[in-house]
Amino acid sequence: MSSPYIAAAEFAQTYGLVYFFVIFLGVLVYALWPSNGKRFDDAARVPLRED
Template sequence: MPETYASVASFSQIGGLVMFLVGFLCVLVYALLPSSKNKFDAAARMPLRED
């Protein structure tokens, strides 16, 4: 079965959307994990430190 441009474009658009959503959900879960709170708090205080 020969692939047409439309079918390849549709498959790549759907694949890109799925990959984007999976990546977004991974970042969201990482940001909301309780174990990440200390890292984010330290990063938030970094500009205020006087070395």
Template sequence: MELSYEQVAAFAQQGGTVYFFLIFLAVVVYAVWPKNKAKFDHAAQIPFKED
């Protein structure tokens, strides 16, 4: 079986879409994970602290 450029390009596009969706999903899960709440709450208050 010989692959054409169009087949390879379509596979790369689909694979890239799945890859970046999985990375996006991992970032969202990390951001909403309950264990990280204290870390993000602390980081959110940094701009309001006095020098």
């Protein structure tokens, strides 16, 4: 017999890993997308601006 806690823990371990891996890949694709390069370069230079 499987307790609800064990079932929930197995579900979280399996699908939680898949969920976070998909989120990680999404963030990675967003960060490395070529059209976002200028935006990130501009943001990197904000501390160096003298306004």
